[in-house]
Amino acid sequence: MPKAEARAIRHGFPWVYANEMVLDRRTKALEPGSLAVLEDAQRTALGVVAVNPLSKIAARVLDASPGAVIDEAWFEKRLAAAQIHRALLYDAPFYRLVHAEADGLPGVVIDRFGEVAVIQPNAAWAERHLPALVAALVRVTGVGTVLKNAAGRARALEGLDAESGVLAGAAPKGPVSVRMNGATYMADLTGGQKTGLFYDQRESHAFVQRLAKGARVLDVFSHVGGFGLAALAGGAEHALAVDGSAPALALAREGAEASGVAERFETREGDAFAVLQALGGEGARFEVVICDPPAFAPSRQALDAGLRAYERVARLAAPLVAESGYLVLCSCSHAVDLAAFRAASARGIGKAGRRGPLVWEGRAGPDHPVLPQLAETGYLKALAFRL
Structure with a gap:
């Protein structure tokens, strides 16, 4: 990718637009949400990214370390950090637990309602890694129910469906x-x-x-x-x-x-x-x-x-x-x-x-x-x- 855009990534910008990176035939054939190592024009690794050739945001930076493994343990670390911050702020577990890029989980929103968590996986990579994310969420927070909300414009831009559902536990009866x-x-x-x-x-x-x-x-x-x-x-x-x-x-x-x-x-x-x-x-x-x-x-x-x-x-x-x-x-x-x-x-x-x-x-x-x-x-x- 060009020098200016690479510098922005090194300084913490989390997105790479489609017109800022080389998308060869192999890259364009990747499944939306696939993981890859992003490199600059000198082939220096910039970190692990989630790739979506169908989106204007062609890559989302997940980890600045090119050797990072995106698994349950990785999710647990991000979720634990997010929860520690909220626990300092609120006496009861009713808050936004994850605010997407700002909490290191690009495109992911999680709101907590006591024993229930609602996830909006608004990026293709999050949809692909939903089982690991849900398992880590239950382990870190102890919630009994996890719901998926798939409504909204952002998922359509990522080529995702609008099918909501229950990912763990049972949906609450009533509000x-x-x-x-x-x-x-x-x-x-x-x-x-x-x-x-x-x-x-x-x-x-x-x-x-x-x-x-x-x-x-x-x-x-x-x-x-x-x-x-x-x-x-x-x-x-x-x-x-x-x-x-x-x-x-x-x-x-x-x-x-x-x-x-x-x-x-x-x-x-x-x-x-x-x-x-x-x-x-x-x-x-x-x-x-x-x-x-x-x-x-x-x-x-x-x-x-x-x-x-x-x-x-x-x-x-x-x-x-x-x-x-x-x-x-x-x-x-x-x-x-x-x-x-x-x-x-x-x-x-x-x-x-x-x-x-x-x-x-x-x-x-x-x-x-x-x-x-x-x-x-x-x-x-x-x-x-x-x-």
């Missing part, structure tokens, strides 16, 4: 309760979005909880009640959760019951943009408004359209914020950096005729570490404006 920031959330681990619950907003929930004491709260794109339930647990007067998914809102109401705040919690099903417009027409006002949409820009090709969507969210949400209230806007788009998201949000607020300082910027919690060389691992952004 699993998760306690965070004083609230109880209900996670559907087999039929919900992604792995069933979004742990990444835990720190942002805690911040909003501080803002929301005695407040009326609007939680748009609420999923299973994320911000709204946290706000109520912290003393909010009332929370309205808006989402397009009836099953997600049903879980949110279950969470409100389990949290003991059902009498202060309300849900509204519908398209978020339409509901925001309707609330504006009704003259509704809230001391705290949070909008945490799905990724509007999941790729660079969708960047411009995504930024317009974030601007529109801000424009529709800002009029609903009471004087001196707070507007919290979030983005989980890999392709949108913080500066671009901040600018789009500010434009939307301005077009709504509102003004106010940015008082806080947030990111995913420490169970979602960022690999400095790979901006995509720092995907989550949260902004709080006081209007």
Whole structure:
């Protein structure tokens, strides 16, 4: 591979794109997920990589040592290091255990829900080595059940199927309760979005909880009640959760019951943009408004359209914020950096005729570490404006 790209790999960049390496006939014939030793133009070994000739990411660096053996013991070492970090942070085993490249397991996401772990093997090499990964996971964590979630765009880009299932133990009967920031959330681990619950907003929930004491709260794109339930647990007067998914809102109401705040919690099903417009027409006002949409820009090709969507969210949400209230806007788009998201949000607020300082910027919690060389691992952004 070229000198500049080889230098990046030596400095910790974990990917090699297809146009950065020589893919001869033999290499192109390799099965997706095959292991190989990556070499630079001088034939100096750079480490063990997983190769996928079908993907734009042609190779993912697994180990800087060219002699590394990718077996159960190798997985155990990576998983043990990941668990030690999380055990320092959280009193109970409910967290993201593995955050892909940042935890040394490229393309692999593992969320832990007590005795259950949910794996998203989003790269071909992880799919091929799933038995060893699962065996190591059970040995290191002691979980009784391991589920595979195969939903999502990333697997399709790797040429993988969308078939989820049970890899060890038995699937839980019904949703699993998760306690965070004083609230109880209900996670559907087999039929919900992604792995069933979004742990990444835990720190942002805690911040909003501080803002929301005695407040009326609007939680748009609420999923299973994320911000709204946290706000109520912290003393909010009332929370309205808006989402397009009836099953997600049903879980949110279950969470409100389990949290003991059902009498202060309300849900509204519908398209978020339409509901925001309707609330504006009704003259509704809230001391705290949070909008945490799905990724509007999941790729660079969708960047411009995504930024317009974030601007529109801000424009529709800002009029609903009471004087001196707070507007919290979030983005989980890999392709949108913080500066671009901040600018789009500010434009939307301005077009709504509102003004106010940015008082806080947030990111995913420490169970979602960022690999400095790979901006995509720092995907989550949260902004709080006081209007």
